[in-house]
Structures are given as structure tokens and as C-alpha cells.
Amino acid sequence: MALLSLQNVSLAFGGPALFEDVSLHVERGDRVGLLGRNGCGKSTLLRLIAGELKPDSGAVVCRQGVRIASLPQDVPADLTGTVYEEVLCGLGPVGQDLLRYHRLARLVRDGDESRLQALLESQQSLEASGGWPLEQLVGQVLSHLHLDGDVPVCDLSGGVKRRVLLARALVGEPDVLLLDEPTNHLDIDTIDWLESFLLRSSLTLLFVTHDREFLKALATRTVELDRGHLFDFACDYPTFLRRREETLHAEEQQWQRFDRKLAQEEVWIRQGIKARRTRNMGRVRELQRMREERLQRRNRTGKSRLQLQEASRSGKLVAELEGVCFGYGDKPVVKDLTTTIMRGDRVGIIGPNGVGKSTLLKLILGQLAPQQGQLRLGTNLEVLYFDQLREQLDPDATVQQNLSGDQDTVLVGGTPRHVYGYLQDFLFTPDRARTPVRILSGGERHRLLLAKLFTREANVLVLDEPTNDLDLETLELLEELLAEFSGTVLLVSHDRAFLDRVVTGTLVYEGEGRFVDYVGGYQDWLRQRPVPEPEPEPVAAKPAKPAKSKPERSRPRKLSFKERRELEGLPLRIEALETEQADLHEKLADPAFYKEQGDAVSAVRDRMTCLEEELAECFVRWEELEALAE
The missing domain is CATH 1.10.287.380 (Valyl-tRNA synthetase, C-terminal domain)
Structure with missing residues (x-):
């Protein structure tokens, strides 16, 4: 029996069915990458498997005793306590025992000796249940995800809260782990660690991701959700791409043959009176069936038509920084940076979360003045800044209202366009354009932000994490758009494949405020970066009296036979x-x-x-x- 199965599951929310009679079987050890367009129901499918939703028909069946943990795309509103306490919830009863032990230990340290016996009993209980190794795992996961266990969860940003939820899911070591965009808000080092952690573990995975490198590293199966149906490809991601193209080509040819036959039958049924008297009623019934089949066909959603409105060319020089320094108090954020950005450069900025990448962007754009060094900006700069935190959407307003208010037209590069026509370029149908933003998927909200951004003209485009939640096809179109853009691009991203396909150079954080210039993308940086020197061995203290005999010289150990x-x-x-x-x-x-x-x-x-x-x-x-x- 499979570890979990979807058996003829269907689900709809008042419109076209998200799933129509879909089935899926997951065996122990499978690592299933779930792909599909934004809004097609990937997150809903994970919620069905997690038991948070019930299907309209069919069943989700799990083997007895199977434990499922999940990382949702949206952060729940009921997170309380400290980061450490929230992560311990992923350990179940053992987590509660660990939490009780630490609370008792804190009381005893504060002088409450009446709790000493309870503390000893709690310690013995943890030794019997194997709780101590799990506490070590919690510490490792918190460290690698850059989480402070003592911080209240309510004080954290949405992105950091998702890291807390990821830690909670990982430490429980469930039989099945459901991950919805796990690399969002993670820096490259943390993504590398997460890949290695999941590859070493024996976890069964179902995961949704836009990160192609993460997908290639992990997926042993690729499942696509397309027009309400699941298509299961028992292969890795690169093989899936080739086989999907073959499948879509075969489908298109089959539909063309069907449509030709339907057209011939429509001509036949409309022939003269003599032909109608002698027509075959079985053929008429077959025509009715074909009409119904054609009516029920769900065509594949078209591609986005992304287009940037380019302003007049900037000067040849965009920005020149020489010995630039900036910090907050005693903490250097940017230290002694010298670099030149010319028109047409596409520069990627790489570094861990919280090191000052956004501050660096503000310095380059002249929004912050350097505390030391010189900054020279070019002429005729028209800057567009894409930042999810700045471009807020009203969740209660519709897609159309967020873009154009109550107007039927929107100005795109100074030219009026009907708002529905413009939104269709970003794959929003008229019905979807009248939908409140609060029920959109994360990727659809992201597309709406891009739609707002691309109504304006620019010759310098600043993108701060533009790839989060975008489906893979829209991501590839955005890459093509940026490649054709004749202006300058400044890009902050943790998407390794996106960096490789877009940027011509990188500024990489290398500690203590130092950002270093490299030519090329992410893989080029990996080849060029300096190899870290091994830490020197600690020097032993000299003895008070020197030994009379000559000390033996330390020799490196050689290979045995x-x-x-x-x-x-x-x-x-x-x-x-x-x-x-x-x-x-x-x-x-x-x-x-x-x-x-x-x-x-x-x-x-x-x-x-x-x-x-x-x-x-x-x-x-x-x-x-x-x-x-x-």
C-alpha cells in the first residue's frame, strides 16, 4: 500500500473545478515536485493532503500511523510564544516535555528549590523518551535557519515567521513533509543547507517551488497540475521538461484531428432536405457527443505577455562609487566599496539576509549619502523599484481596482489601454480581474505587482526578490524580458538559476561590510571566489622548564597501505x-x-x-x- 493516496478526488469553489477526478499515489522515499500555473490549485492540493480541506468527492487515504507535517505558503495568525517554543511544537509530546524541562530549570536557577524534584523527574522522562538528541536537532535547525530562539514570534516579519514554520516542520521528522515554496525568504547558503538536509534525510516529500535548482536537486518525481488534472512524470525535472513538451505537442495534434472531424460532421448535418431524410441517427448522436466534448474542453492558459515601458536612454554612466562606507553605529554595512555601473549592466547582489543589500541599493541610487567616500550618479536616470514591501495591495479591493481604481482604462507608458485587456497580458481573465485580491494565490499577487510596475517608464530597473511565488513559465518570460531590456538592472535575488540567466556581474557580500565585484552570474562567482583558508591550529603554551631531550618534530600522518x-x-x-x-x-x-x-x-x-x-x-x-x- 502507498504511503498516501488521492483516489478520484474532485474539488471546486463555485467556478471551474480545481481538481477533476484526480488520483496520485506516493510511496515512501518519494520526493515529488508539484508544478503548475499560479492559481491552478497547488497549495489547495497540499491542504487536502494535510487534512485541512475535504474534497467534494473521492478520498485522501494515508497508511495507518503516518505523520504529516507541512509548511504553508501563508503564515497563520495564531502563532504565539517564543521561536523556540513554536519550533518545539513540531516534536509533539516530546516537545512539550522539553519545554516543561526548560521552564523548570529556569525556576530552579532563579532560586525556587521546590521545583528541583520535578526537574529531576522531567530529566529522567526525557532520557527515557530520547528527547535530548531531538533538542540537539532543534538547535542545529535554528542555527542554520538563522533564528533566535528567545525572540517572540509576534515581533517577527512574515518572512522570518515562515522560517519558524519551516523549522517546526523539519524537527518533527514526519513520514511525509509538505512544503509550499520552502525557499522563499531564504538566502543562498540556507537554501544549500536545506537541500543537503532533505537529501540526507529519509523524508517523503511533496513540495511546490519556483526554484529550479532546488527542484533539480531534490525531485525524483515531477507531477504537474494542469487544467484540473494531474500528470505524473516518474523522472527528474530536466527529463520532465522534455517529456512535457512531447505530451503537449501530441495533445495539440490530437485536438486538431478532432476539430477537423467535428467541422466535417457539422457540414454534413447542415446538408439539404434529401440528405437529412437519409441521415444516420447514430451519426447524429455521435455528433452531439463530440459537441459536448468540445464544449467541456479546457484549453491551456496562454502565456503572459510582459512588456517593459522603456524611458529615453540614461547617460553612459549610471553610478560610480569610490571608497564608499556606510554603517549604523559601530556596525559597518558597506565598507570601502569601489565599483562602476554603466548603462546596460545587469548586476546581481548576493548575500545572506540582513547584511544590508537593500542599504547598498539605496546608496547606489543616491537615496542614502555615503558616510565616507565618493558617489557620482549618471544623468537622465528613470528608476523603477520593485519591492513587495513598498508596493502594497489592498486585499479587499479587486484586481482591477488595485491597478486602475474605478477607471476602465490604465495608462501604460503614457498610452491609455482598457484595464481588462492589459490584465489579460498578465493572465487575469475578466472574471479574475473582478476578484478580491485576498483570495488570489501568492503568485497571482506577484503578477499583479508586476502589472502595476510595468505601467511606468524606466531605464533603471531595481528588482528586490522578484521571483517569489511566480510560476516557472512566468519566471522564464521575466528572464527573457530582462535580457531584452536595454536599460540597467539591479537585482537582489536568492534564485541561483535566475541570477545565472539574467545578470552580467555580481556584487557579493564577503563579511564585515565588504561587497566584492565578480564578472558573470552565480556559477561564475562560485568558480572565482577565493577558497577559504583553513583555521590555524591552536598553539600550545610553552612549558615552564624546557625539556632536556630534543622534542620530536610533528609530522603529518601518511596513508597506510x-x-x-x-x-x-x-x-x-x-x-x-x-x-x-x-x-x-x-x-x-x-x-x-x-x-x-x-x-x-x-x-x-x-x-x-x-x-x-x-x-x-x-x-x-x-x-x-x-x-x-x-
């Missing part, structure tokens, strides 16, 4: 494992395998998980032995 043989055999071992892995990938990508092999599918997936773990161990061991051999 057995280790040399192991090192020589590791490349062949890795090659054999990778060959087996490639063969299994090919087998899983073949639809016929699932029809002929039956229960063998689960065994192959289990072997794939073992292979990944063995390969990771081999590479770590190879690195250790190579270091000793140098």
Missing part, C-alpha cells in the same frame, strides 16, 4: 554506483516499467535512495583520503 588501496579503488566504486544510478533513472523514466513490474517500483526507488547515500559517503571518504595523500 590499506588506505592507499582504498583510495585507488574509490573512483571505480563511484563509477559503478553512478552507472547503476543512471540505469535506474532510465528505468523509472519508462512508463512501461510501471505496468509490467508491479511491486518492483518500490524496490527500485528504495535502491535509488541507498545509492544516493552510498555516493555521498564515497565522495566524503575520497576527499578525506586525498587530503592525507597531499
Whole structure:
């Protein structure tokens, strides 16, 4: 039996059905990437699996005892207590025991000796239930997600609250983990850690993400939600892209053949009286069936038509910074920065959350004056700044009202356009344009923000995390748009693929306020960045009296004979494992395998998980032995 199954599930909210008779089976160890257009129902599907919603028909069936944890896209309003207390909720009863222990310990430290016996009993209970290793896991997760356990959750921003919810989901080590846009509001280092954590774990995953690198690293299956139906591709993301194109091409050809036949039958039914007297009633009934089938067809949503309104060209120089410094109190935010940005440059800014990337943007744009150094701005700069925190939407107003108020037209680059026509460029139908913003998906809200932004002219475009929640197709269109934009782009993003496809240079934070210039995108920076020097060994204190005998010189340990043989055999071992892995990938990508092999599918997936773990161990061991051999 599958770990969880959707069996002929249907669900609608008054309009076209989000799901029509869909089925899905998830086995233990699967890592399923769930894809689909913004607003197609991906988040709703995760809520169905989590038990937060009930289907109109069909059933969601879980194996007995299966534990499910989830990271929602929207932050609940009922989060209370400190970060540490909220994360402990993910551990269930053990988490409550840990919380009780720490509260008792705090009372005893404050002098309440009457609680000492209760503290000892709590400690024994945690030792019996295995609570201490889980507390260590909580500490590790909080550290890697850059969370302070003592801070009240109510004081945090929405993005940091999502990191708290992610930590709560991870520490519980559930059987099934549901993640809705897990990389939103995470910096690149944290995303790398999350990828490694999930790859090392044995968790079964269903996740929605716009991050293509994250998707490529994790997904062993790719499931697309399209026009109310689920299409299951038992393959990784790159293979899915190729197979989906083939599937859509075949569908289009099938529809063309159907439409040609329908047109012929419509001509036949309208022939003269003599033909009508002799017509075949079975053929008439077949025509009625074809008409109904054509009426029920749900065409694939078209592509967004994004277009930037370019202002007149700026001067050749956009900004020149020489020895620029800026800080708050004793904390340097930007230190001794020298760089030049020319017209047409597309600069990505990379760094952890909270290091001052937004401050750097304000310095480059002249919105902040440097405390030291020189800033020279170019001429004729028309700047558009995309920042979700600045471009607020009224949740109770409709999509149209947020864009044009009560007017039927909107000025786009100084030219009036009907608001419905303009919104259709961003995939909002007239019905959707009359919808309150509060019921839009995160990606649809993001598209609306882009629609507002692109009504204005610019020759300098500043994008602060523009990719959050966008579906993959709209993301690729935005990349094409920026590539064709003749102006200057300043981009803050943690999306590695987006950086590689858009920017021509990067400013990377390297600690203590230093931002360093690199040519190219994210992968180019990885190749160019300096290798961190190993920390020096601590120097032992000198003895009070020198020893009479000459001390032996410390020599690095050399490889033993057995280790040399192991090192020589590791490349062949890795090659054999990778060959087996490639063969299994090919087998899983073949639809016929699932029809002929039956229960063998689960065994192959289990072997794939073992292979990944063995390969990771081999590479770590190879690195250790190579270091000793140098």
C-alpha cells in the first residue's frame, strides 16, 4: 500500500473545478515536485493532503500511523510564544516535555528549590523518551535557519515567521513533509543547507517551488497540475521538461484531428432536405457527443505577455562609487566599496539576509549619502523599484481596482489601454480581474505587482526578490524580458538559476561590510571566489622548564597501505554506483516499467535512495583520503 493516496478526488469553489477526478499515489522515499500555473490549485492540493480541506468527492487515504507535517505558503495568525517554543511544537509530546524541562530549570536557577524534584523527574522522562538528541536537532535547525530562539514570534516579519514554520516542520521528522515554496525568504547558503538536509534525510516529500535548482536537486518525481488534472512524470525535472513538451505537442495534434472531424460532421448535418431524410441517427448522436466534448474542453492558459515601458536612454554612466562606507553605529554595512555601473549592466547582489543589500541599493541610487567616500550618479536616470514591501495591495479591493481604481482604462507608458485587456497580458481573465485580491494565490499577487510596475517608464530597473511565488513559465518570460531590456538592472535575488540567466556581474557580500565585484552570474562567482583558508591550529603554551631531550618534530600522518588501496579503488566504486544510478533513472523514466513490474517500483526507488547515500559517503571518504595523500 502507498504511503498516501488521492483516489478520484474532485474539488471546486463555485467556478471551474480545481481538481477533476484526480488520483496520485506516493510511496515512501518519494520526493515529488508539484508544478503548475499560479492559481491552478497547488497549495489547495497540499491542504487536502494535510487534512485541512475535504474534497467534494473521492478520498485522501494515508497508511495507518503516518505523520504529516507541512509548511504553508501563508503564515497563520495564531502563532504565539517564543521561536523556540513554536519550533518545539513540531516534536509533539516530546516537545512539550522539553519545554516543561526548560521552564523548570529556569525556576530552579532563579532560586525556587521546590521545583528541583520535578526537574529531576522531567530529566529522567526525557532520557527515557530520547528527547535530548531531538533538542540537539532543534538547535542545529535554528542555527542554520538563522533564528533566535528567545525572540517572540509576534515581533517577527512574515518572512522570518515562515522560517519558524519551516523549522517546526523539519524537527518533527514526519513520514511525509509538505512544503509550499520552502525557499522563499531564504538566502543562498540556507537554501544549500536545506537541500543537503532533505537529501540526507529519509523524508517523503511533496513540495511546490519556483526554484529550479532546488527542484533539480531534490525531485525524483515531477507531477504537474494542469487544467484540473494531474500528470505524473516518474523522472527528474530536466527529463520532465522534455517529456512535457512531447505530451503537449501530441495533445495539440490530437485536438486538431478532432476539430477537423467535428467541422466535417457539422457540414454534413447542415446538408439539404434529401440528405437529412437519409441521415444516420447514430451519426447524429455521435455528433452531439463530440459537441459536448468540445464544449467541456479546457484549453491551456496562454502565456503572459510582459512588456517593459522603456524611458529615453540614461547617460553612459549610471553610478560610480569610490571608497564608499556606510554603517549604523559601530556596525559597518558597506565598507570601502569601489565599483562602476554603466548603462546596460545587469548586476546581481548576493548575500545572506540582513547584511544590508537593500542599504547598498539605496546608496547606489543616491537615496542614502555615503558616510565616507565618493558617489557620482549618471544623468537622465528613470528608476523603477520593485519591492513587495513598498508596493502594497489592498486585499479587499479587486484586481482591477488595485491597478486602475474605478477607471476602465490604465495608462501604460503614457498610452491609455482598457484595464481588462492589459490584465489579460498578465493572465487575469475578466472574471479574475473582478476578484478580491485576498483570495488570489501568492503568485497571482506577484503578477499583479508586476502589472502595476510595468505601467511606468524606466531605464533603471531595481528588482528586490522578484521571483517569489511566480510560476516557472512566468519566471522564464521575466528572464527573457530582462535580457531584452536595454536599460540597467539591479537585482537582489536568492534564485541561483535566475541570477545565472539574467545578470552580467555580481556584487557579493564577503563579511564585515565588504561587497566584492565578480564578472558573470552565480556559477561564475562560485568558480572565482577565493577558497577559504583553513583555521590555524591552536598553539600550545610553552612549558615552564624546557625539556632536556630534543622534542620530536610533528609530522603529518601518511596513508597506510590499506588506505592507499582504498583510495585507488574509490573512483571505480563511484563509477559503478553512478552507472547503476543512471540505469535506474532510465528505468523509472519508462512508463512501461510501471505496468509490467508491479511491486518492483518500490524496490527500485528504495535502491535509488541507498545509492544516493552510498555516493555521498564515497565522495566524503575520497576527499578525506586525498587530503592525507597531499
